[in-house]
Amino acid sequence: MELKLKHEAYGVLLVNLGTPDAPTASAVRRYLKQFLSDRRVVDVPRAIWWPVLNGIILPIRSPKVAKAYASIWEEDSPLRSIGQQQAEQLASRLIMDQGLDCPVELAMTYGQPSIPDGIANLMNKGVKRIVVLPLYPQYSATTTGSVADAIANALRDIRHIPEIRMVPHYYDHHQYIKGLAGSVKMYWAQHGQPEKLMMSFHGIPQRYARLGDPYPxxxxxxxxxxxxxxxxxxxxxxxxxxxxxxxxxxxxxxTDKTLEALPDKGVRSIDVICPAFASDCLETLEEIAEENRDIFMEAGGQQYRYIPALNAAPCHARLMSSLVSEQLKGW
Structure with missing residues (x-):
């Protein structure tokens, strides 16, 4: 893709994990192959992993995962449609909060829109300084680390590379904490408070943490x-x-084993939030809101509710605007 550098400007690359192009077995297979081929996600030696991935996992899991995607798919993948809303809202908030009129591009580490295309689109708009905002509040080599790898790979074929700054994490940012707590308070104000609140985070292998990943x-x-x-x-x-x-x-x-055991411990009502997810997706809308609800209710629970991610909430746009502006200081 031809890049046209017009003048010095700022731009933002908003990055999330990714999604298949369609809720079909073939599209899911392409997506899963890209995702599970990332050495940061699965670090098993390739000689062992390739036969397992291509001969067992992809043929078996792709149809099952496609069926799960179909259950939450509307006009597009929720992750991608919410991401587009977030990008638009962030651009508006940067004008309102910082007086900064700059382009914001959504990109995915796996699937479309891709990180290379996102960078090319920004540079074609005259951007020379890019703030990369991975939508992962808690740092992990399997997520934010993979974004850094993808950025580096995308820059290899560019002669005049832009300056890059990346938000490494925001797990303890005061606006993030208040936003999460505020969403829970608002939900409880409308629906009442349960006996227990579960905060379910996406997992990683224990071995990764032992090797130095600060995620837990x-x-x-x-x-x-x-x-x-x-x-x-x-x-x-x-x-x-x-x-x-x-x-x-x-x-x-x-999460699933805990939900299965809680009713026997006297817990009959529970609400679940997923603070590691900036946008609702398969892992929240299908796994948490549906599969894990069934586990809890079948074990004897009486009330189970999923509290949505921050998604396109105004507080989320303000948080993203603050994270970008903090990276722009002194630049």
Whole structure:
């Protein structure tokens, strides 16, 4: 793609994980192959992993995952449609908050719109300084680290590369904590407060944490800060990890196993939020809101509710605007 540099300007690349192009087995297979080929996501030696991925996982999982996507798909993938809203709102907030009129492009680490296309689009608009905002509040090498890799790969074929700054995390940012707590308070004001609030974070293998990934520390800090902001007692909330994959141990306690056990401990009503997700997607709308609800109710629970992600809420746009402006200082 030909790049036309017109003048010095700022731009923002808003990045999320990714989504298939359609809720079909073939589209999901392409997406999963790209995702599960990332060495930061799966670090098994390629000689072992390729036969397993191509011969077992992709043929078996693609149709199942496609069916799950079909259950939440509307005109587009929720992750992509919400992401477009977030990009538009961020551009408006930057004008309102910072007086900064700059382009904002949505990109995905896997799938479309891609990171290389996002960078090219910004540069074609005259951008020379790009703030990369990965929508991962808690840093992990499997998410934010993969964004950094994708950025570096995209810049390899560009002769005059732009200056880049990236938001590494925002797990303890005061606006993020207040935004999460505020969404819970608003939900409870309308629907009442349950016996317990579960904060379910996406998991990673325990081995990754032992090797130095700070993700579990960030998750714990977020959960404690939200509980404090909500004035919850220790027995009123719990932190868990969801979406494990493969046979090796992942971060615990597991969300599904915890939900299965809670009714026997006298917990009959629970609300769940997923603070690691900036946008609702398959892992929240299908896994948490549907699959895990069934687990809890079949185990004897009486009330189970999922509180949506911040998505396109005004407080989320203000948070993103603040994160970008903090990166622009002294630039």
């Amino acid at each position: 520390d960030h998750c714990e800090a977020t959960a404690k800060a939200v509980a404090k902001e909500l004035n919850l007692r220790d027995d009123q909330w719990i932190q868990t990890y969801q979406s494990r994959f493969g046979r090796e141990p992942w971060l615990q306690p597991y």
